[in-house]
Amino acid sequence: MTDRLLKMAETKRQRVKAGVARRRAKEKRFRFYGIASISMSFAFLIVLMTTIVSDGYTAFATTEIELKVDLSREALGLDSGEIDKKALMQASFRKVLRKALIEEVPVEGRKQKRQLYTFISNGAEYDLRDKVIADPSLIGKTISYWALAGDNFNQFNKGNIKASTPEDGRQFKNNQVEWYNELVKEGKVRTVFNKNFFTNGDSRDAELAGIWGATVGSFYTLLVTLALSFPIGVSAAIYLEEFAPRNRVTELIEININNLAAVPSIVFGLLGLAVFLNVADLPRSAPVVGGLVLTLMTLPTIIISSRAAIKAVPPSVRDAALGVGASKMQMVLHHVLPLAMPGMLTGTIIGMAQALGETAPLLMIGMVAFIVDVPGGPLDAATALPVQIYLWAENPEKGFVENTSGAIMVLLAFLAFMNACAVIMRKRLERRW
CATH class of the missing domain: 1.10.3720.10 (MetI-like)
Known part of the structure; x- marks a missing residue:
């Protein structure tokens, strides 16, 4: 009788021990699943944030090109009369900027000139105009002016457009790369903080668009x-x-x-x-x-x-x-x-x-x-x-x-x-x- 009771107690003890082992195994699996879920979510978050930061940090910088700009009356198309704000609003600032750019990078032919003109943003002429309106004493002088670069030039300078990419697959062509290298050797290119991104409204031009x-x-x-x-x-x-x-x-x-x-x-x-x-x-x-x-x-x-x-x-x-x-x-x-x-x-x-x-x-x-x-x-x-x-x-x-x-x-x-x-x-x- 005693042996039978001992055997039954041992069997019950083994069942309890096996049940405890199963519960502990379930608990370990539950912990593993929880840690794995959290780790996976954290990994996805890191990948997402890394992608956003790697693509977006360059938006806080922009490129400028140094030009020697002739602001004489003749170059701006101003007559000999009094210079006021209305006259300056109609002056040929785009013309003087393009002339200064060709003096830095001499090119011939209409096609090459069009390609070269894309080096300067459309907003550069308005920025120069506002600068002259704020200080009319600049008229008649030749000044050193850092012009905002166009989008393709800006992206190439930042490395977002690769020179190793075949020419057919990029908007910045080989001759433009050569002109860019000439400007860099002469120290005419610099990267600055992109204040336009924080001070401008929306624009069709990416380098001028802001939030x-x-x-x-x-x-x-x-x-x-x-x-x-x-x-x-x-x-x-x-x-x-x-x-x-x-x-x-x-x-x-x-x-x-x-x-x-x-x-x-x-x-x-x-x-x-x-x-x-x-x-x-x-x-x-x-x-x-x-x-x-x-x-x-x-x-x-x-x-x-x-x-x-x-x-x-x-x-x-x-x-x-x-x-x-x-x-x-x-x-x-x-x-x-x-x-x-x-x-x-x-x-x-x-x-x-x-x-x-x-x-x-x-x-x-x-x-x-x-x-x-x-x-x-x-x-x-x-x-x-x-x-x-x-x-x-x-x-x-x-x-x-x-x-x-x-x-x-x-x-x-x-x-x-x-x-x-x-x-x-x-x-x-x-x-x-």
């Missing part, structure tokens, strides 16, 4: 979004959490708010197109319309986060305020709201960061238009930074490829900054009860 117009458009759009979504979202959260009766109507409202947070953003764009443009007849491609659409999209996020912040305030705070004679409105405004505000602000910043990166709803309301001028207000035609990236991504030119990646880097920096602000604000202002 400033889109950045200002995004600023006005987010300004309208913040001005509308924050007070409306916070007010809705306070009402639903503190004042609304618990019935089927409020339950239906809460369900719809949660559902709206999961609605695709393009649906809000269609709503904005139908209501704000077709019915309200607001100006197309204006930040005010974009702000209204993004307000609808970010409201669920702000309401949900604000309600969570209000729920986190202990009931004892409410009971204490009511116990000393405060009305319910005073209790909410003077006690609950200040304590919940850090969480509300955190949710608002996250909602604004989400709105900053949205493209689809803005495409639907016409903010995909080609806008050169920097908008002066929310009612002016504008585009946004994500939409600008979308527009540049459709252009196959080398210059726009690097501009696309450079703009993505700037947008990611803005998003990281806003999310970092949300994290820091939550850490510094949060209260532990």
Whole structure:
């Protein structure tokens, strides 16, 4: 009998041991799968960021060519009369730049001249014109002027166009490479910080295109979004959490708010197109319309986060305020709201960061238009930074490829900054009860 009991106990012990071994093996596999998933995601992120940075860091630099420019009256086509701004606006600055370039690289024939003229950007003549208008004393002199290089010259200097590529497969031909080498030997080529990328609006020329117009458009759009979504979202959260009766109507409202947070953003764009443009007849491609659409999209996020912040305030705070004679409105405004505000602000910043990166709803309301001028207000035609990236991504030119990646880097920096602000604000202002 004793041997039988011992045998049964040993069998049970072996079963328990085998079960523990299986559980530990499952736990190890689960850990392995988790670590493998995280590692794979991290690897994809590194590959993505490496690709963006490697393609986009050159957008922050540009190329200039030094030329000896004759600014005499004869060269500029000015008469002997008084020189004013109107006369300088009509002067032949392109002609003097091309003449200076031919003096540096003598060529013959119309075809070679056309190829040589591409060394200088179309914006160089306007930059020189503005410089002379700002300092009319330059007229009559021969100055040393660093002219902005054209896109192909700029890309070749940066290494984005390779000389090893067969001539048929590149836009920078062999004779242009020889002219480029001559200018480099003479010290006439330099690489400088590309301020145009941060100060200009969009342009057909890649070397002149910048993100400033889109950045200002995004600023006005987010300004309208913040001005509308924050007070409306916070007010809705306070009402639903503190004042609304618990019935089927409020339950239906809460369900719809949660559902709206999961609605695709393009649906809000269609709503904005139908209501704000077709019915309200607001100006197309204006930040005010974009702000209204993004307000609808970010409201669920702000309401949900604000309600969570209000729920986190202990009931004892409410009971204490009511116990000393405060009305319910005073209790909410003077006690609950200040304590919940850090969480509300955190949710608002996250909602604004989400709105900053949205493209689809803005495409639907016409903010995909080609806008050169920097908008002066929310009612002016504008585009946004994500939409600008979308527009540049459709252009196959080398210059726009690097501009696309450079703009993505700037947008990611803005998003990281806003999310970092949300994290820091939550850490510094949060209260532990």
